[in-house]
Amino acid sequence: MKRLRLIALLCFSCLLTQAETGAYVYEFLRLPVSTLAAGLGGNTVSSPEADPDLAFHNPALLSEKSHNGLSLGYMNYIADIHFGHAAFSRRINGHNAWMAAVRYLDYGLIEGYDRQHTYLGQVFAKDMAFTSGYAFQISRYWRGGIDVHLIYSLLDEYTSLGMAVDLGVYYARPENGFWAGLSVKSLGSQLTAYDEHYEALPWDIQIGLSKQLEHAPFRFSLTAQHFDRWTSPYFDNGSQSVVDREKLLNRIFCHLLLGVELLPSDNFHLSLGYNARRRYELAIEQRSVLSGFSAAFSFQIKKMRFGASYAKYHLSGNSLQMNFSTQFPTK
Numbered sequence: 365m366k367r368l369r370l371i372a373l374l375c376f377s378c379l380l381t382q383a384e385t386g387a388y389v390y391e392f393l394r395l396p397v398s399t400l401a402a403g404l405g406g407n408t409v410s411s412p413e414a415d416p417d418l419a420f421h422n423p424a425l426l427s428e429k430s431h432n433g434l435s436l437g438y439m440n441y442i443a444d445i446h447f448g449h450a451a452f453s454r455r456i457n458g459h460n461a462w463m464a465a466v467r468y469l470d471y472g473l474i475e476g477y478d479r480q481h482t483y484l485g486q487v488f489a490k491d492m493a494f495t496s497g498y499a500f501q502i503s504r505y506w507r508g509g510i511d512v513h514l515i516y517s518l519l520d521e522y523t524s525l526g527m528a529v530d531l532g533v534y535y536a537r538p539e540n541g542f543w544a545g546l547s548v549k550s551l552g553s554q555l556t557a558y559d560e561h562y563e564a565l566p567w568d569i570q571i572g573l574s575k576q577l578e579h580a581p582f583r584f585s586l587t588a589q590h591f592d593r594w595t596s597p598y599f600d601n602g603s604q605s606v607v608d609r610e611k612l613l614n615r616i617f618c619h620l621l622l623g624v625e626l627l628p629s630d631n632f633h634l635s636l637g638y639n640a641r642r643r644y645e646l647a648i649e650q651r652s653v654l655s656g657f658s659a660a661f662s663f664q665i666k667k668m669r670f671g672a673s674y675a676k677y678h679l680s681g682n683s684l685q686m687n688f689s690t691q692f693p694t695k
Contacts, residue, residue, distance in 0.1 A: 387563065388563065388564055388565060388566035389517070389524065389554060389565060389566075390491065390515050390517060390526060390550070390565055390566065391566050392447070392467070392491045392493075393515075393528065393549070393565070394568075395439070395441070395447055396439075396673075396685070397420040397437060397467065398417035398418050398420065398421060398437075398671075398687065399417075399660045399673040399685050399687045400413055400415050400417075400633065400635060400660055400671065400673075401417075401418065401421050402658060402660055402673035402675055402683070402685050403635035403636065403637055403658050403660020403673045403675075404587070404621060404623030404635050404637040404658070404660075405621030405622065405638055405639040405658055406621060406637070406639050406642075406658065406675065407421055407570065407587055407589055408422075408545075408572055408574070408585055408587055408621075408623065409421055409425070409532065409534075409545035409546065409547045409570045409587060410534070410544050410572035410574040410585060411543070412538065412543045414429045414430060415669075415671075415689070416430040416433045416435045416451060416453045416463070416689060417435050417437065417449075417451065417687060417689070419451075419463055419497050419499070419509065419511065420449075420465070420467075420495070420511070421570075422509065422530075422532040422545045422546075422547040422570070422572075423497050423498075423499060423510050423511040423530050423531065423532040424499055424507045424509035424532035424533050424534035424545065424547075425499070425509070425532070425534055426453060426462075426463050426498075426499035426509055427461060427499070428455040428456075428457075428458060428459065428460065428461045429455075430455075430689075430691065431455040431461075431691065431694065432453075432455075432691050432692040432693070432694060433451075433689060433690070433691045434450075434451070434452050434689065434691075435449075435451045435452075435453075435687065435688070435689040436449070436450050436687070436688050436689070437685065437686065437687040437688070438686055439683055440684045440685075441683050442677060442681040442682070442683060443472075444472050445469065445470065445471050445472060446470045446472070447467070447468070447469045447470075449465060449466065449468070450465065451463055451464070451465035451466075452465070453497075459500060460499065460500045460501065461498075462496070462497060462498050462499075463495070463497035463498075463499075463511075464495070464496055464497075465494075465495040465497070466492065466493070466494050466495070467491075467492065468490070468491070468492050469490065469491040470490050471489040471490065472488070474486065474487050474488065474489060476520065487519075487520040488518075488520060489517075490517070491515070491516070491517045492515070492516045493513045493514070493515045493516075494513065494514045494515075494516075495511055495513050495514075496511070497509065497510065497511040497512075502533075505535055505537060506533060506534070506535055507534040507535075507536070508531075508532065508534075509532045509533075509534070510529065510531055510532075511532075512527070512528075512529055513527065513528040513529070513530070515527065517558075519558060522558040522559065523556070524554055524556055524558045525555045526552060526554040526555055526556075527552045527555060528549075528550045528551060528565055529551045529552055530547060530548065530551070531547070531548045531551070532545065532546065532547040533545070533546050533547075534546075541575060541577070541578060541583075542574070543574040544571075544572065544573050544574070545570075545571070545572045546569075546570070546571050546572075547570045548568075548569050548570075549566075549567060549568045549569075549570060550567045550568065551565070551567055553565065567592055568591060568592050569589075569591040569592075570587060570588065570591075571587070571589075572585060572586065572587040572588070573585065573587075576627075581626060581627045581628050582624060582625065582626060582627070583624070583625040583627060584625075585621075585622075585624075585625070586620065586621070586622060586623075587623070588619050588620055588621075589621065590618070590619050591619070614640075614644065617640045618641040620640060621638070621639055621640075622637065622640075623635060623636065623638070624636055624637075630664075631663055632661075632662070632664075633660075633663070633671075634659075634660070634661045635659065635660045635661070636657070636658070636659050637657070637660075638656055638657055638658075639657075639658065639675075640656060641656075642655060642656040642675075642676075642677055643656025644656075654676040655676055655677070656676065657675075658674065658675035659674055660672065660673035660674070662687075667690050667691045668688070668689075668690045669688070669689045669690070670686075670687070670688055671686070671687040671689075672685065672686045672687075673685045
């Protein structure tokens with residue numbers, strides 16, 4: 365419990381220095397790494413699945429079950445943006461584990477213009493994050509974890525270096541079919557800015573619950589996130605001003621991710637998720653049926669696991685993500 369109190373103290377002290385809202389730098393840190401999380405609306409901090417990529421969503425989800433585990437992933441994101449990752453995890457002992465990983469985001473070639481709208485040719489932008497993670501058993505039901513990220517960003521001739529920390533706790537009662545998680549994400553700052561202006565990192569507090577039915581192969585999840593931004597104001601061309609017309613119920617619902625999973629066997633997994641914020645901010649009146657929905661599946665053959673997910677963001681934008689993981693034999 366001393367470790368648990370230490371994590372809570374670190375969360376509180378870091379949030380005091382991160383109480384800034386608005387635009388953030390390194391927004392790619394919010395992208396889902398696990399296809400399972402992507403299928404549940406884009407995130408989960410309470411899933412009991414032995415997926416090593418879930419450690420990116422909650423550091424406490426890194427399990428000693430993923431011993432000598434290698435995970436590779438690729439996402440074809442909106443507007444031909446490419447996102448990939450590689451991670452290796454290893455058990456230290458029966459209660460602790462560590463992970464080393466890298467994430468890479470390539471925005472592709474971008475048409476460049478100056479302030480006078482003069483065409484400058486094609487420019488490029490890339491982001492990378494190198495991660496080291498550690499998870500440990502606190503007690504019979506509680507587990508804690510920490511991820512440290514070294515971040516490098518390149519925007520044509522401008523570069524930035526930053527560092528961030530994720531903290532997480534996880535509560536598991538598998539005999540009752542109940543799991544809960546809490547994660548505080550992206551606490552840190554830029555070490556070097558693109559120019560002389562330093563920007564805040566996309567910090568967030570995420571809380572999640574998962575509940576499995578006793579006599580049916582279904583598990584339900586609820587995740588609350590985006591506590592860094594309570595409203596979504598926008599610029600109205602008609603009034604030429606920034607307005608916020610969100611009703612209280614919409615404001616609350618836009619912080620929630622709803623998910624349901626079908627678990628017919630230990631080797632097959634199917635999930636469906638709903639992200640209200642995506643639908644509210646990106647859907648259009650003419651065609652908005654699938655906006656905000658996502659789905660994923662995975663299957664396992666011996667020690668190899670394959671996963672894929674699809675998420676609908678907008679009429680003209682969606683993401684397709686694929687993951688592969690395996691475990692090397694222990695000598």
